[in-house]
Amino acid sequence: MTTMAAEPERIAVVIEDDADIRNLLAAILDQAGFTCYTCESGQEGIAAVRTHDPILTTLDISLPGIDGFEVARQIRAFSSTYIIMLSARDEEIDTLMGLDAGADDYLTKPFRPRELRARIEAMLRRYVTPVQAAAAAATPAPAPSPAAPTTAAPPPEPEKDETGGxxxxxxxxxxxxxxxxxxDGAPLELTRSEFDLLLAIMSGNRRVISKDTLALELRGDYASSGYVSDSDRRAVEVHMANLRRKLNDPVASPRYIETVRGVGYRLADSRR
Structure with missing residues (x-):
């Protein structure tokens, strides 16, 4: 996986066959400080992502030739670009299909430019937040709240290499x-959303992390406040299922991520 800097170069690819929407997206991204490359078809978009290695890609579902779902799957085979899928389809199944294909976020048309800008800025904040999360993981954990489940012994923590991070x-x-x-010594390719979820779980030191908290993390709301919808929780579930597949980590006998039914997720027990 490519090493990420705290302040990455802002390159974006827009894959959209409607000229008016394509120009609107390019204008929004230009105002946000991106160098933007626009494409009219899925094949052209895949080539542009491969050539320009963008940190952000906006992707329409209804494209000539191959649709956005297939484009997302092909992009995910070689790139970790943050994909925001755009579509006039507003059914939950379409959102879940988009996320399952590899999208990080899903926005329905017509959308408000301000909402898209907010999501883009949240995505950019996520480039520096993992560093802060790792630093927090290296500090002593606060005492659990009275409502939190307790155990006789403190939970085991993941091993930390203080010099290598x-x-x-x-x-x-x-x-x-x-x-x-x-x-197991082999590099693992994750999307940005999958990376953030895994980092949150591994930084939690066996503490249960709720779906609401993870949904807010994915939205870039690090104050852990705000409204979380059922769709947000389902998005976490889809990203988590994709992460489990890549880890070959079955729910019934997890090696890495344990599901706490009705609550959220935590790091699985340590095993030799």
């Missing part, structure tokens, strides 16, 4: 400074 657990390692993940 790595968190390790059962052969899985993550480095928030370099934006790297490896599994």
């Amino acid at each position: 790595w968190l390790s657990h059962n052969g899985l390692r993550i480095n928030s400074d370099m934006w790297l993940v490896d599994l």
Whole structure:
């Protein structure tokens, strides 16, 4: 996985066949400080992502030739660009299909430019937040609230390499400074959303992290406040399912991520 800097170059690719919407997206991204490359078809968009290595890609679903779902799947085969899928389809199944294909976010048309800008800025904040999260993981954990479940012994923590910035657990390692993940010594390619979820779980030191908290993380709301919809929670579930597949981590006998039914997720028990 490519090493990420705290202030990445702002390059974006717009894949949209409607000229008016394509020009609107380019204008919004230009105002946000991006160098923007626009494409009219899925194949052209895939080539542009491969050539320009953008940090952000906006992707329409209804494209000539191959549709946006297939474009997202092909892009995910070689790129971790943050994909915002745009569509006039507003059914939950379409959102879930988009996320399952590899999109990080889903926005229905017609959309308000201000809303898109807010999502873009939230995405950009996520480039520096993993560093802060790893730093927080290295500090003593606060005492649990009275409402939190307690155990007789403190929960085991993932191994921390203080010099290299790595968190390790059962052969899985993550480095928030370099934006790297490896599994049993082999590099693992994750989307930005999958990376953020894994970092949150591994930084939690066996504490249960609710779906609401993870949804807010994915939205860039690091104050852990704000409204969380059922759709937001389902998005977390879809991203988590994709992450589990890449980790080969079955729900019934997890090695890395344990599901706490009705609550959220936590790091699985340490195993030799």
